[in-house]
Amino acid sequence: MTANQxxxxxxxxxxxxxxxxxxxxxxxxxxxxxxxxLSKWFGWLEKLIYRVCGVKAKQEMDWKGYxxxxxxxxxxxxxxxxxxxxxQASLPLNPAGQSAVPPDLAFNTAISFITNTNWQFxxxxxxxxxxxxxxxxxxxxxxxxxxxxxxxMALIRGVIRKETKFxxxxxxxxxxxxxxxxxxxSLSFTVILIQQGCPQTFANTATATLVQPTSxxxxxTNAQGAPVTGKDGKPQMTHVTVTEQPxxxxxxxxxxxxxxxxxxxxxxxxxxxxxPYENPTPFTDFLELLAILLIPAALCFTFGAMVKDSRQGxxxxxxxxxxxxxxxxxxxxxxxxxxxxxxxxxxGAHGEALGDGNMExxxxxxxxxxxxxxxxxxxAASNGSVNSMHDSFTPLGGLVPMWMIMLGEVxxxxxxxxxxxxxxxxxxxxxxxxxxxxxxPEYLGKKIQTYEMKMASIMILIPPLLVLVCTAVxxxxxxxxxxxxxxxxxxxxxxxxxxxxxxxxxxxxxxxxNTLYDLxxxxxxxxGRFWLAIxxxxxxxxxxxxxxxxxxxxxxxxxxxxxxxxxxxxVIIVGALTFFPALALGPIVEHLKMIHP
Amino acid sequence: xLKEIGTQLRLSILFVVVFTVLIGLIYPxxxxxxxxxxxxxxxxxxxxxxxxxxxxxxxxxxxxDDAKYFWSRPSATSPYAYNAANSSGSNLGxxxxxxxxxxxxxVDALKxxxxxxxxxxxxxxxxxxxxxxxxxxxxxxxQYQVSRVAKVRSLSLTKVEELIAQNTDGRWLxxxxxxxxxxxxLNLALDSLK
Numbered sequence: 001m002t003a004n005q006x007x008x009x010x011x012x013x014x015x016x017x018x019x020x021x022x023x024x025x026x027x028x029x030x031x032x033x034x035x036x037x038l039s040k041w042f043g044w045l046e047k048l049i050y051r052v053c054g055v056k057a058k059q060e061m062d063w064k065g066y067x068x069x070x071x072x073x074x075x076x077x078x079x080x081x082x083x084x085x086x087x088q089a090s091l092p093l094n095p096a097g098q099s100a101v102p103p104d105l106a107f108n109t110a111i112s113f114i115t116n117t118n119w120q121f122x123x124x125x126x127x128x129x130x131x132x133x134x135x136x137x138x139x140x141x142x143x144x145x146x147x148x149x150x151x152x153m154a155l156i157r158g159v160i161r162k163e164t165k166f167x168x169x170x171x172x173x174x175x176x177x178x179x180x181x182x183x184x185x186s187l188s189f190t191v192i193l194i195q196q197g198c199p200q201t202f203a204n205t206a207t208a209t210l211v212q213p214t215s216x217x218x219x220x221t222n223a224q225g226a227p228v229t230g231k232d233g234k235p236q237m238t239h240v241t242v243t244e245q246p247x248x249x250x251x252x253x254x255x256x257x258x259x260x261x262x263x264x265x266x267x268x269x270x271x272x273x274x275x276p277y278e279n280p281t282p283f284t285d286f287l288e289l290l291a292i293l294l295i296p297a298a299l300c301f302t303f304g305a306m307v308k309d310s311r312q313g314x315x316x317x318x319x320x321x322x323x324x325x326x327x328x329x330x331x332x333x334x335x336x337x338x339x340x341x342x343x344x345x346x347x348g349a350h351g352e353a354l355g356d357g358n359m360e361x362x363x364x365x366x367x368x369x370x371x372x373x374x375x376x377x378x379x380a381a382s383n384g385s386v387n388s389m390h391d392s393f394t395p396l397g398g399l400v401p402m403w404m405i406m407l408g409e410v411x412x413x414x415x416x417x418x419x420x421x422x423x424x425x426x427x428x429x430x431x432x433x434x435x436x437x438x439x440x441p442e443y444l445g446k447k448i449q450t451y452e453m454k455m456a457s458i459m460i461l462i463p464p465l466l467v468l469v470c471t472a473v474x475x476x477x478x479x480x481x482x483x484x485x486x487x488x489x490x491x492x493x494x495x496x497x498x499x500x501x502x503x504x505x506x507x508x509x510x511x512x513x514n515t516l517y518d519l520x521x522x523x524x525x526x527x528g529r530f531w532l533a534i535x536x537x538x539x540x541x542x543x544x545x546x547x548x549x550x551x552x553x554x555x556x557x558x559x560x561x562x563x564x565x566x567x568x569x570x571v572i573i574v575g576a577l578t579f580f581p582a583l584a585l586g587p588i589v590e591h592l593k594m595i596h597p
Numbered sequence: 598x599l600k601e602i603g604t605q606l607r608l609s610i611l612f613v614v615v616f617t618v619l620i621g622l623i624y625p626x627x628x629x630x631x632x633x634x635x636x637x638x639x640x641x642x643x644x645x646x647x648x649x650x651x652x653x654x655x656x657x658x659x660x661x662d663d664a665k666y667f668w669s670r671p672s673a674t675s676p677y678a679y680n681a682a683n684s685s686g687s688n689l690g691x692x693x694x695x696x697x698x699x700x701x702x703x704v705d706a707l708k709x710x711x712x713x714x715x716x717x718x719x720x721x722x723x724x725x726x727x728x729x730x731x732x733x734x735x736x737x738x739x740q741y742q743v744s745r746v747a748k749v750r751s752l753s754l755t756k757v758e759e760l761i762a763q764n765t766d767g768r769w770l771x772x773x774x775x776x777x778x779x780x781x782x783l784n785l786a787l788d789s790l791k
Contacts, residue, residue, distance in 0.1 A: 361688070363731050
């Protein structure tokens with residue numbers, strides 16, 4: 001990797017830290033229901049929402065009440081979104097005349113957007129109307145992010161409260177998270193994005209006259225639409241000349257902003273943030289990258305502030321960083337070295353020149369550095385947006401995003417869900433350490449007992465189970481729809497169910513969807529989200545009822561370097577042991593075949 | 598319990614409706630209002646007009662394969678290259694034989710258009726971009742084509758290089774991202790020379 005690439009990486013992490021610290025303490029104020037400047041200006045709106053919906057803001061919920069509200073809300077949201085997709089042809093704001101989304105795809109997409117996954121078996125500009133994009137998909141980009149943070153807040157309250165069963169009010173957490181965190185951040189970000197070149201319009205697709213007309217060959221079809229074969233047995237082709245370029249537009253910027261900030265990642269366009277209208281300049285690329293990790297990183301500081309021990313937040317952040325940084329280096333090193341099969345042709349300078357390295361599927365304005373930082377960060381967080389095509393990465397370069405997702409989306413992870421997933425690993429690490437020294441494990445003054453361990457184990461075991469079973473079913477049923485032969489085709493399938501089960505949403509996008517994948521993926525996303533969120537709330541309820549154990553000489557401190565190493569190893573060992581055989585069949589064997597053809 | 602479910606269900610429906618209005622309609626509405634007022638050109642897609650006719654967008658690439666133009670990067674959009682209503686990458690894997698052969702074909706086409714040029718072909722000029730709509734090529738890819746374009750158009754090398762420099766978008770703050778030459782703007786500048 002070049003000196004410039006190192007500088008870009010270092011600048012990224014430094015600026016991220018500088019922004020995350022103040023945001024973290026701000027968010028603590030929001031969820032501790034303390035007054036602050038925005039609540040003074042928009043308190044009336046918050047109260048109005050409570051009045052219209054009938055929220056009893058003062059009434060707190062126990063864990064079952066909280067879980068019930070969270071689940072019902074997500075089911076209702078999913079059903080409304082499904083209906084919107086199915087009915088979009090008769091709804092307003094559909095200038096391009098998109099037809100109804102087919103049932104299995106609508107099912108997959110609805111679950112995808114309520115679970116913060118944003119897996120897309122469709123191309124945005126060719127499938128969704130403006131209305132579905134902004135009043136359906138973008139709304140859930142906000143709400144599922146707020147829902148993730150709300151669940152996290154219930155867990156943190158479970159840790160800090162004692163001898164109570166109450167964990168806060170779900171509706172209040174949802175409203176405050178959306179109103180005071182996500183909306184102001186998104187609105188400011190939108191304005192910058194528009195200034196840089198993201199469209200924000202309700203006008204229909206524009207048409208431009210090409211400077212140089214182009215042409216392509218189209219297969220001839222008969223009246224029934226079947227291809228016609230010529231005398232030589234090959235399909236007949238006609239030559240079509242194209243003189244105009246249709247340019248899809250829409251309310252892109254407002255959706256782009258929340259898509260990045262809420263670790264959602266569902267692109268307005270098919271190619272997501274590689275599209276010049278979603279990510280026009282190196283400046284927007286840098287900002288969008290920051291937006292991916294901003295809230296997940298800041299939540300570590302929120303956690304530190306709420307448990308009144310900032311070292312706890314720093315320790316978790318350090319573990320998250322340690323999981324990410326070496327993988328980012330591996331990805332960069334592989335992509336910059338390029339593809340040896342191409343280097344044999346007289347291509348490229350075979351070194352570190354600009355525009356060199358594995359440029360297939362990458363944009364010139366981001367180059368190798370901008371693409372590899374994105375690939376590793378978007379999969380560390382459960383964002384899943386892409387600014388380059390992971391499917392075309394070198395085998396080991398493409399292993400990196402796959403691996404980051406396999407860790408269970410806990411290295412930063414989703415907004416809220418990343419930190420609560422990491423806290424499950426913290427409990428596992430504390431438990432393992434407790435076994436080593438023969439003491440009852442405790443975390444932040446709360447004893448960790450059988451019940452907490454059961455819940456943490458469920459959270460850690462469900463995603464790998466979903467990934468491996470779904471991939472096995474896909475392979476056993478013939479593995480249809482892959483875009484590449486051999487090991488790489490297997491990688492496409494593995495990546496698809498890895499991504500959906502862990503609610504990431506990025507893809508080896510060559511894989512095309514079918515009814516089986518739509519339905520299986522939809523189920524994987526649903527269980528991957530809520531079968532983790534419910535144990536979190538159950539654990540929160542149990543922790544809240546416990547007494548606080550005073551710290552003693554036998555207490556394992558959870559803010560030390562030793563503990564950070566312990567936590568990082570726990571995450572890696574669980575990830576590696578579960579997935580190594582699958583990785584060996586996919587990217588690793590492809591890498592070996594590439595270097596020894 | 599059933600009563601509780603009923604209450605929460607009613608709340609859920611109202612909540613989704615209220616927030617659909619707030620963030621599904623009011624938020625994009627305000628964004629559009631701000632965008633169209635402050636930055637109407639960008640909000641409309643940064644479209645370029647020449648003599649009252651739309652000829653493209655500043656930030657969306659177009660296909661070029663005429664020797665008198667700078668060529669853009671290959672594009673994987675269908676059914677034709679640079680279809681800006683259907684963005685797409687190739688999603689071809691690095692060891693896919695089809696991919697390696699396609700790249701080989703592109704190398705040959707570039708060499709055929711400029712047989713005297715012995716320089717190695719820049720990587721970005723023979724690989725498809727992520728979006729299929731990349732407006733840029735690397736400075737090396739522009740440099741590779743200078744002599745061909747200058748010869749066909751009977752221009753001096755310095756004149757062409759000057760136009761390249763004028764249509765190069767640099768890094769942000771001098772070190773973020775990679776520099777790129779905007780192909781559509783460069784070719785429009787060449788056409789307007791006459």
